[in-house]
Amino acid sequence: MDLLTIDSLRNEQIEEILDSGTRWLSDLREGRISSTPLRGRVVFNVFYENSTRTAMSFATAAARLGAQPISLSVEHSSVRKGETLEDTARTLGAMRPDVLVIRHKDNGAPAIVAEIVDAPVVNAGDGTNEHPTQALLDAATIRDHFGRIEGLKIAICGDIRHSRVARSNAKLLPRLGAEVRLCGPAALLPGDSEATDCIDDAVRGADVVMMLRVQRERLEDELGDAPGEYLARYGLTAARLALASPQAVVMHPGPMNRGVEIDDAIADHPVRSLINRQVEHGVAVRMACLEMLARGG
Ligand code: ASP
Numbered sequence: 265m266d267l268l269t270i271d272s273l274r275n276e277q278i279e280e281i282l283d284s285g286t287r288w289l290s291d292l293r294e295g296r297i298s299s300t301p302l303r304g305r306v307v308f309n310v311f312y313e314n315s316t317r318t319a320m321s322f323a324t325a326a327a328r329l330g331a332q333p334i335s336l337s338v339e340h341s342s343v344r345k346g347e348t349l350e351d352t353a354r355t356l357g358a359m360r361p362d363v364l365v366i367r368h369k370d371n372g373a374p375a376i377v378a379e380i381v382d383a384p385v386v387n388a389g390d391g392t393n394e395h396p397t398q399a400l401l402d403a404a405t406i407r408d409h410f411g412r413i414e415g416l417k418i419a420i421c422g423d424i425r426h427s428r429v430a431r432s433n434a435k436l437l438p439r440l441g442a443e444v445r446l447c448g449p450a451a452l453l454p455g456d457s458e459a460t461d462c463i464d465d466a467v468r469g470a471d472v473v474m475m476l477r478v479q480r481e482r483l484e485d486e487l488g489d490a491p492g493e494y495l496a497r498y499g500l501t502a503a504r505l506a507l508a509s510p511q512a513v514v515m516h517p518g519p520m521n522r523g524v525e526i527d528d529a530i531a532d533h534p535v536r537s538l539i540n541r542q543v544e545h546g547v548a549v550r551m552a553c554l555e556m557l558a559r560g561g
Pocket of ligand 1: 389395428429476477479517518519
């Protein structure tokens with residue numbers, strides 16, 4: 265089994281990942297890991313795009329499970345000598361890792377690797393396509409905070425067009441019973457979605473406001489926004505958050521563009537911001553995913 269897209273997960277598997285993530289999270293918080301089911305295993309981390317949270321949390325998750333995480337430094341690898349993705353996959357596959365985690369700038373690259381490598385492959389973000397473990401950790405964070413996901417209104421705001429996080433969440437959260445509202449500036453919305461460019465409408469009455477980074481590295485044309493303009497028109501400020509439900513919480517997959525899509529005071533809000541909790545859940549949920557995959561699904 266591979267974990268390339270939310271679509272490939274059955275409902276029972278999603279429940280199992282969330283439940284097992286909850287158990288791993290309490291172990292992590294208590295500072296004692298009850299078992300190391302992947303002892304002696306090897307997890308390859310192959311990141312063709314930059315990462316702090318995802319790369320470190322997969323490595324941490326593997327280590328906590330007793331496995332040995334090994335990272336390919338793509339910058340220093342034969343990729344820079346022009347080796348193709350397929351040849352790199354054949355090479356890495358021949359080393360017989362137990363799980364291979366990959367991030368790539370091209371949509372579909374992890375699926376190509378999964379065709380070649382025998383080990384389970386995890387998509388840690390491919391281009392603008394999907395980032396399934398981010399959606400799973402987001403669901404875990406929401407469920408932990410509210411005790412449920414069913415019936416919640418979740419606004420996902422910002423650069424929807426380039427966001428693999430939005431795409432995976434828009435698949436996962438409705439399956440768990442949430443109402444998902446996508447919104448962003450018209451220039452950053454995909455042509456085929458039901459997203460709105462009215463942020464205030466999307467945020468009004470929402471239980472969760474998930475902000476997305478403006479992915480300037482993927483923009484063909486500059487947005488041309490003046491300093492402060494994005495925050496005022498589309499960003500999350502205290503005034504905009506006041507439109508949401510009184511108990512609304514704020515999420516962001518990181519890295520944040522502070523002062524662009526999110527105001528500092530909101531990002532660091534001691535009660536409303538779940539951003540660091542997302543990171544905590546990221547390790548636990550990735551432990552659950554690695555364990556499930558190494559077991560064979
Ligand atoms: N870290 C997330 C991703 O890799 C979100 C982002 O980069 O804005 O998709």
